[in-house]
Amino acid sequence: MVTIKDVAKLAGVSIATVSRTLAEPHKVSEKTRDKVMEAVASSGYVTNTLARNFRRRRSNTVVVLVPDIANPFFANIIQGIERVASRSQYRILLGDTQGNESSEHAYAELVSQRQADGVICLGRNIPFPYRKGRKTLDPDWPPFAMACEYHGEIPVPTVCIDNVAAAAEAINHLIELGHRDIAFINGPADSPLCDDRMLGFRQAMQAAQLPVNSRWLKSGDFTLASGYRCMEELLTLSRRPTALFCANDEMAIGAMQACRDAELSLPEDMSVVGFDDIAFAAYSHPRLTTVNQPRNRIGEQVMKMMLAMLAGENPTESRLVLPHELVVRESTCAV
Amino acid sequence: MVTIKDVAKLAGVSIATVSRTLAEPHKVSEKTRDKVMEAVASSGYVTNTLARNFRRRRSNTVVVLVPDIANPFFANIIQGIERVASRSQYRILLGDTQGNESSEHAYAELVSQRQADGVICLGRNIPFPYRKGRKTLDPDWPPFAMACEYHGEIPVPTVCIDNVAAAAEAINHLIELGHRDIAFINGPADSPLCDDRMLGFRQAMQAAQLPVNSRWLKSGDFTLASGYRCMEELLTLSRRPTALFCANDEMAIGAMQACRDAELSLPEDMSVVGFDDIAFAAYSHPRLTTVNQPRNRIGEQVMKMMLAMLAGENPTESRLVLPHELVVRESTCAV
């Protein structure tokens, strides 16, 4: 392996000069610079980043904790993060946690091992140990930010949309179409994001003076299969809703499948609204009405926050809210 | 930060002993071991992996080059890789290349920088510079393996399915249903994988003495949108096929959407077969007949190959072929 020493010898300068030429070229005379650059080129020298990171005591890597990498929703967020990160010479280390807390901790541990400089979390858990009831950021934590989800108690820097308003908008769309009997397949109950969507759902129903039928409230796990299952259950009820709101598109697509299997025609017998606007939403049958989230921008913004924190800045605002948009397609119609 | 030195002082031993206790406990007396472990626990010492990796001259990290992280097909492969990797204390660094060769090279470059020990590539390009026409592995390359795709000329250790046979099976299924006019939306032309599927298609057609209509051969880019577009083009033809084979499920789902928009009823007017068996395939309308690939196993096997190479073994077989399976659902019917 060719090291900085070899380059120094080849160029007839000291290793300090080589290092400076590469890192701060302006501090080196033009003549020397040329010599060094030539030596670098002819020797095929590549900086040993492992050695550099070790010496600099940072890794230029950020861990991104993803609840489920196979969920296309997260893929676009990750792409946004990646884009901003690579612009600043940062790497992304992806941790697919599958909602597993011990796996989250294991990845976060990489920061204490100096394998990563910060943690971005797309799930709802804080991957560091902390006392229940804590209400502030622990100063011992490394740079840490969340996206999509946020934490209920601790003011972690976060990028998300206004889930209350977004859910309410989806419901209002159904109400405007004349629906009164609206079911809701939400995600897991212990998530702030789902709580918000539930809140938006209730607020919109209440504002329209519509009752919420608790039998029409289901809880899935964001998978196609869980959407199918929840819909099946809804369809066994003697009194059926005429419309359905789902906390993500995959559950909505699963639910529509269940409707078709039950010989309902869509959207006439059941209006369905999803959430996220993943690529498949525009290719389902019928095309899914859903709430679009600016996934790429969410990723970009949270990484920008992270970069700022890594640069030593204190996050000015702890919550950045990006705009969402209801996309009306064909899965909803007047009652 | 607490280092090995602090632990040594606390336990009243040398740093070498601490290091040994942690890495090779059997080489240390029980009494010392207890002292050291206690010191580790009470000081909260965590190994600085950056320092260790630097000294050991490896990173315990493997780069995985993914053509498109948002493609759910790859997500499952990655999960398989991850599972095997973490079992052996290896990390995965995901590179979303978007088919961009310079980005592939940038990621592969991490190996020369000692940020990674090996490269697994899920796309069709070799991310290292090499002379066109080369027919052998370059001994200068780091441990390198491919999955799904393989290289046409260079015998890179690879895990994949038999794409020729799988495509032929899909076509035979259509032929058995009585179809004679079969279209094929393939992926990009310059890929061995797609060439194989094309070959399987042609072989099956020829075996059944059916002509291949070149107007019914389209080339997409594996996205929903490209499937839609290709189908639109097929539908403008005066003579239409009665069946369609697509090189992946997303294009198949896009194509089915185009059929519906053209008022064809599925599967009666158009039988469609996809490829990959992603989760959405079972939730499309109609449910998609497709070729299942053992995605998790592909990932697991290629990572096992990689681990073997990292351990210094020469790969015994350069090509591991895993079984595929035709999954017949509702998108195909007799003509």
Added chain:
DNA sequence: CGCTATGATGTAAACGATTACAGCAAGTGC
């Protein structure tokens, strides 16, 4: 001319671990 400021370069000490080698005590065999 002498003094200081400036800029370019070199010297050498880190960074935190691993590990070859040496040293030492206790045990073993003759």
Added chain:
DNA sequence: GCACTTGCTGTAATCGTTTACATCATAGCG
């Protein structure tokens, strides 16, 4: 009692960089 082995521990070199500090030449200035 001696030589040798065995098991445990410590000393110190080492990995490839970065960077504080020292050095030195040159220029600028009064």
